Amino acid sequence: MFIGVTGSGGKLGRATVAALRERGHNVVGFDLTGTPGPGFVRVDLTDYGQVLDAFLGVTARHDGLDALVHLAALPVNGLVPDAATFDNNVSVTFHALFAAHRAGVRRIVSASSITAMGFPFETAPPFLPVDETYTQANNTYGLGKVVEEAMAGQLASWHPESSITALRFTNVVDETEYATFERAGDPGYRRDLIGTWIDARDGATAVVLALEAAQPGFEVYNVAAPESGLSIPSRELAGRWFPGTPVADDLGEFESLVSTRKLRERLGFVAQHDWR
Template identity: 25%
Template sequence: MHTNPGDPRINPMRILVTGSSGWLGRTLVPRLERDGHAVIGLDLAPAKTTRVLGSVTDPDLIRRTIRSHGVEAIIHAGALHKPNIETHSTTDFVAVNIQGTLNLLEAAVAPGSTVDRFVFTSTTSLMISGEIRAGAASGAKQAAWITEMMQPLRPRNIYGVTKLAAEHLCRIFHESHRLPVVILRTARFFPEEDDMAHAIPQSDPNTKVNELLFRRLTVEDAAEAHVAALGNAPELGFDRFIVSAPTPFSPQDCAELITDAPAVVARYFPHYQDLYTRLGWSMFPSIDRVYDAEHATRRLGFTCRTGFKEKLEEIASGMRQ
């Protein structure tokens, strides 16, 4: 056993990271290596952060990789994502996101395995139904205040459905094999342009800063959340966490957020409008959901460093220089 398993500053480990060539993987792998861990990156696409080329859908490759490298922890960040819906079939999503997760879990608990913790990168997307996404257009009276206790979950697409199914596999393997598993339901941190639900067409940076109020985090914070989950997994046993930048809002704001989001934001940040005017930016007229990451703060001991407030300060500082 590793010393002080509840402390993120754990002894160096041999860690398998899937999705190591992706946006998160390219940030997470060097972050883990800075802590002294030996990281085995696995991905279909070549990259400096990837040592094993292959797919999580190949159970033999997974078993060989874990055995030959003496893997002690798995961070499963590889997946087909929402944009892949346009290019991949439903069968592909099931094979990668569900069967791929099962392959890793089965290898983690196989006889002789040295794996003692598993971190699964999930998504807040699986908590968003079609009705929530439609927001005011569907007649919603207030923004949805979203915590890990939200039920029932009705994912609106195959991406969310397969990620939710993979979460259930994680839960079953913890219950059946006592494998410590931490699930991170990360909000948006991708660099691509947003979908049209909230997008400000003239400025993608404007969209991303706005979203830090309620449904986004930086990729650096996403990587740090995985580091915290890795260190705390044995102590936690099993848990799932929303990971998003801290919101300034409260549930009492939800009715007005759906009808007049700029007015709510102005109450918390009275000077944001002056800054936005200088940039030619605008706030979303309506906000349909707010992710509450308080559970991660309380139980995981993790809070994102960068939120809306910090971004405003960074932008203002840049203007003064």
């Protein structure tokens, strides 16, 4: 396929572009940062006209997309005022999804977030490991992701062949950041993430799998490493962090408290990288 990737200059974006090219796909990145060339076009995603024009075709670069991976966003609260985080991210996602619809791009994977399901988990989730059925926003970044998922679900119904998959990523770690796991024995480590993480390369694998297995309609998957970022057993962490919260009887010793079972069972996801 010929695939556009927004946010191609980010940590997950770079890994995703590499993974898609390794699978034999042709890729063009859309972002504000990067070197213009055959595989990259500088696009201001806050400008809908630029987004639609870029998706329809760019002279000497491409004449239309088969699929879209939308990763671009302000990545966390705090970079700009809270309302600006929401306004930017929701607007950019609307531009990307609606432009794709107008351009006839029917296969889309879009980045959602653990923030759409309770992060920073100051209130206990209803059960552990928490799965895709639970939605709760506790900040403007998370609220934006909840809105984006709802918007994607509606837009997917506007054409019988449209497929939009939202991937709820947890904290993305690249190969230069593994030193942080020196704190893996500290029960306060990754507490707001309920212990979760994902290697950028494995996150990219999830994108590839979701894109290649896309079916008409809207779907949501959690994307985290199948095992936690701590050396403390997960059941012990659950009891310490969320006393009284029901925990699955078959929870693995170090299994992620954000469930990745759907991703593994439906898409065949297998993580290749582990901090251990």
